[in-house]
Amino acid sequence: MYKIINADFLADNIKRFVIEAPKIAAKRKAGQFVIIRLKDGGERIPLTIADSDITNGTITIIVQGIGKTTKELNTFVAGDFILDVVGPLGKASHIENFGTAVSIGGGVGTAIAYPTAVALKNAGNHTIAIIGGRTKDLVILEDELRQVCNEVYPTTDDGSYGFHGFVTQKLKELIDNGTKIDFVLAIGPIPMMKAVAETTRPYGIKTVVSLNPVMVDGTGMCGGCRAIVDNKTVFVCVDGPEFDAHLVDFQTLERRNKTYREHETESLHNYLCHFDKAFDEGLLSKI
Amino acid sequence: MADLSKKERMKIPRQPMPEQDGFERSKNFKEVNLGFTEELAKMEALRCLQCPKPVCIEGCPVEVKIKDFITLVAAGDYLGAASKIKEDNMLPAICGRVCPQEEQCEAQCVVGIKGESIAIGRLERFVADFEREHGGLRNPEIKTKTGKKVAIIGSGPSGLSCAGDLIQMGHDVTVFEALHELGGVLIYGIPEFRLPKDIVKTEIESLKQLGVDFQTNAVIGFTDTIDELMQNGYDAVFIAVGAGLPYFLNIEGENLNGVYSSNEFLTRVNLMKAYKFPDYDTPVFNVKDKNVAVFGGGNTAMDAVRTSKRLGAKNAYIVYRRSDIEMPARKEEIHHAKEEGIEFILLSNPLKFIGDAQGWLTGVELLKMELGEPDSSGRRKPVPVENSNYILDIDMAVIAIGNGSNPIIQQTTPELQFNKWGNILVNDETMATSKKGVFAGGDIVTGGATVILAMGAGRKAAKAINDYLIQN
Numbered sequence: 001m002y003k004i005i006n007a008d009f010l011a012d013n014i015k016r017f018v019i020e021a022p023k024i025a026a027k028r029k030a031g032q033f034v035i036i037r038l039k040d041g042g043e044r045i046p047l048t049i050a051d052s053d054i055t056n057g058t059i060t061i062i063v064q065g066i067g068k069t070t071k072e073l074n075t076f077v078a079g080d081f082i083l084d085v086v087g088p089l090g091k092a093s094h095i096e097n098f099g100t101a102v103s104i105g106g107g108v109g110t111a112i113a114y115p116t117a118v119a120l121k122n123a124g125n126h127t128i129a130i131i132g133g134r135t136k137d138l139v140i141l142e143d144e145l146r147q148v149c150n151e152v153y154p155t156t157d158d159g160s161y162g163f164h165g166f167v168t169q170k171l172k173e174l175i176d177n178g179t180k181i182d183f184v185l186a187i188g189p190i191p192m193m194k195a196v197a198e199t200t201r202p203y204g205i206k207t208v209v210s211l212n213p214v215m216v217d218g219t220g221m222c223g224g225c226r227a228i229v230d231n232k233t234v235f236v237c238v239d240g241p242e243f244d245a246h247l248v249d250f251q252t253l254e255r256r257n258k259t260y261r262e263h264e265t266e267s268l269h270n271y272l273c274h275f276d277k278a279f280d281e282g283l284l285s286k287i
Numbered sequence: 288m289a290d291l292s293k294k295e296r297m298k299i300p301r302q303p304m305p306e307q308d309g310f311e312r313s314k315n316f317k318e319v320n321l322g323f324t325e326e327l328a329k330m331e332a333l334r335c336l337q338c339p340k341p342v343c344i345e346g347c348p349v350e351v352k353i354k355d356f357i358t359l360v361a362a363g364d365y366l367g368a369a370s371k372i373k374e375d376n377m378l379p380a381i382c383g384r385v386c387p388q389e390e391q392c393e394a395q396c397v398v399g400i401k402g403e404s405i406a407i408g409r410l411e412r413f414v415a416d417f418e419r420e421h422g423g424l425r426n427p428e429i430k431t432k433t434g435k436k437v438a439i440i441g442s443g444p445s446g447l448s449c450a451g452d453l454i455q456m457g458h459d460v461t462v463f464e465a466l467h468e469l470g471g472v473l474i475y476g477i478p479e480f481r482l483p484k485d486i487v488k489t490e491i492e493s494l495k496q497l498g499v500d501f502q503t504n505a506v507i508g509f510t511d512t513i514d515e516l517m518q519n520g521y522d523a524v525f526i527a528v529g530a531g532l533p534y535f536l537n538i539e540g541e542n543l544n545g546v547y548s549s550n551e552f553l554t555r556v557n558l559m560k561a562y563k564f565p566d567y568d569t570p571v572f573n574v575k576d577k578n579v580a581v582f583g584g585g586n587t588a589m590d591a592v593r594t595s596k597r598l599g600a601k602n603a604y605i606v607y608r609r610s611d612i613e614m615p616a617r618k619e620e621i622h623h624a625k626e627e628g629i630e631f632i633l634l635s636n637p638l639k640f641i642g643d644a645q646g647w648l649t650g651v652e653l654l655k656m657e658l659g660e661p662d663s664s665g666r667r668k669p670v671p672v673e674n675s676n677y678i679l680d681i682d683m684a685v686i687a688i689g690n691g692s693n694p695i696i697q698q699t700t701p702e703l704q705f706n707k708w709g710n711i712l713v714n715d716e717t718m719a720t721s722k723k724g725v726f727a728g729g730d731i732v733t734g735g736a737t738v739i740l741a742m743g744a745g746r747k748a749a750k751a752i753n754d755y756l757i758q759n
């Protein structure tokens with residue numbers, strides 16, 4: 001049982017949890033993730049470790065409520081317990097002083113890009129963050145990033161805040177304006193990561209993405225998380241999660257991630273029905 | 288009855304195992320074999336000729352005193368029989384169900400030369416179940432505490448049996464398990480209909496009562512390395528992490544939606560209970576009225592194909608490149624699979640998977656094979672029949688062609704020595720590795736093998752670890 005010490009919404013439907021897990025806190029490095037299981041009968045889902053506090057023995061995860069498990073997790077509050085948290089899993093980000101490094105986060109992907117941005121900055125890079133959201137409220141962690149990065153550019157699809165357009169357009173603008181970029185890390189929805197890869201490819205800028213396949217064990221035992229990188233099959237949980245964006249077969253990743261689409265819809269539907277019922281009965285007064 | 292002549296004993300036929308009807312059970316996950324009744328067990332025990340030199344024991348990897356326990360069964364002393372088995376085998380309820388007896392003890396049985404051998408496995412299962420159901424589980428004596436601490440990595444049969452022995456020798460034992468549940472392949476691999484999970488849980492519960500400490504969600508290598516465990520006060524370590532890296536066929540289309548490794552498919556269904564979706568959250572491909580092919584001929588393949596049938600598959604095929612004589616699965620599993628309506632497509636090799644525009648699996652191209660000269664394993668080698676390709680329509684595929692070694696321990700423990708397949712190199716007598724105080728056993732040493740061998744290795748290691756702890 002892992003206790004939630006603190007929980008707060010960063011945006012509508014995006015929640016930050018500080019969880020007591022001293023061993024993981026002491027060990028984890030930027031880029032690594034945990035697998036959690038909320039309760040008996042729950043599924044195992046991977047979540048990137050956004051931050052940790054060794055003194056207090058806590059890790060931070062940031063969760064967007066999309067499927068049943070993430071939506072249910074987002075009803076958890078400080079003092080609640082998560083049944084299983086295992087980690088830190090996966091390989092840590094490869095960090096070095098590249099020169100100028102751009103860390104791009106799309107939506108909740110910003111949470112995943114954040115720890116790597118911190119690590120890049122600590123390694124001596126001139127660090128730029130481009131953080132996108134559909135609309136103003138979905139741009140997260142701007143204040144936190146401003147404290148560590150040299151430049152921070154929020155972007156919104158609808159122009160409600162910051163740069164009006166996609167993160168890739170902002171990136172292209174920087175490149176065209178003569179910023180010499182040596183390294184790009186992009187984390188977010190698959191179409192966004194694919195677009196970033198295509199943006200940097202003509203310039204030969206080293207670009208890394210963090211993949212988000214469906215996982216079960218997270219230890220290399222099942223092969224369910226396999227993806228194609230450089231025309232070879234990899235197990236994302238142990239060989240990744242970060243890979244060279246220019247070598248990733250995004251189409252296969254996107255397709256494989258749809259394997260359980262119908263199940264997910266059913267599961268969410270069932271959950272929301274129960275949820276509504278519980279809500280009507282006033283059982284969810286705690287949220 | 289006990290003073291039957293040899294001739295009279297030989298006349299008694301091998302007693303049949305009561306089982307669920309084939310059609311009925313192909314729709315449920317309840318155990319297939321129902322177990323001997325007392326009458327059947329006694330009758331079966333009377334078939335034993337009480338050989339002066341019981342060769343059956345030579346066939347048992349842990350040398351269970353088979354003749355002695357069968358004598359006790361014939362006399363109706365089932366609890367005594369259970370204790371007798373437990374002198375050598377800590378997990379008889381499990382081994383009685385999953386050991387390949389027909390290749391081990393029963394293959395040696397003298398009665399089997401002319402007739403059918405004694406059903407040793409069924410008797411073993413009977414006494415273990417009797418003991419459990421009649422509250423006969425007794426806690427063994429524990430020696431005075433030595434103050435030494437041992438870390439065991441992995442909670443499969445190898446880790447559990449090592450833990451059981453070491454705790455009785457007076458050491459403190461902690462078992463670290465990567466998953467959220469204990470039991471290894473016994474829990475996530477072998478299905479409920481062959482090995483009810485309650486049996487595994489009872490075994491683990493009794494270890495807990497003896498004082499074994501279990502820590503789940505601990506991936507050694509990541510959560511703690513072996514060096515860190517030793518720095519944190521563990522005097523010795525036993526690595527029993529199993530095989531745990533699924534092999535794929537490395538053919539085109541293997542990443543289409545609907546293609547699984549057996550590990551993933553069985554883990555989803557057994558460990559995560561996907562067959563109870565949506566009551567349980569984890570999904571698995573919906574095979575209802577669909578066609579499923581499982582590639583391979585071992586126990587894992589049989590488990591996967593029979594599981595898919597139970598999930599509602601219309602046609603469930605085994606595709607195997609040799610003939611059924613070469614199949615490594617237990618004979619009983621092959622027999623049960625056939626009874627449940629599994630179709631066997633033998634002497635066929637997959638060339639590529641075929642998918643639709645959305646990337647869902649629709650078929651597999653197969654090539655027929657014929658048997659040629661024996662290969663290095665002594666089995667006749669399958670050779671392709673030219674131009675015999677054809678396409679089998681399938682919606683789901685499970686690849687069950689074995690497991691390699693999971694690399695996590697190798698990557699995080701520099702001093703250990705491995706062979707080229709990633710198996711840990713050990714001293715056969717002591718299971719000691721190249722790193723001081725570190726021992727290893729089970730599938731991580733042998734490659735995918737059997738429960739009884741993994742268990743035997745755990746016990747051997749326990750003895751050696753005890754010696755090591757006394758000397759150091």
Ligand SMILES: Cc1cc2nc3c(=O)[nH]c(=O)nc-3n(C[C@H](O)[C@H](O)[C@H](O)COP(=O)(O)OP(=O)(O)OC[C@H]3O[C@@H](n4cnc5c(N)ncnc54)[C@H](O)[C@@H]3O)c2cc1C
Pocket residue numbers: 385386387440441442443444445446463464465466470471472473476477505506507508527528529530531553586587588590617693695696728729730731735736737738739741
């Ligand atoms: C589907 C299937 C059916 C089978 N059927 C039979 C049968 O009928 N009869 C038979 O005799 N054998 C059978 N076998 C083989 C048998 O199950 C294995 O040989 C046996 O379980 C090996 O035991 P083990 O203790 O070495 O490893 P495992 O049972 O594999 O247990 C290893 C444990 O270690 C854990 N682990 C791995 N890495 C780490 C780490 N870094 N840190 C912490 N924990 C870790 C794993 O999660 C696992 O729980 C079958 C195997 C499968 C897959």
Ligand code: FES
Pocket residue numbers: 214215216217218219220221222223224225226235236237238
């Ligand atoms: S999640 Fe099972 S191998 Fe990666």
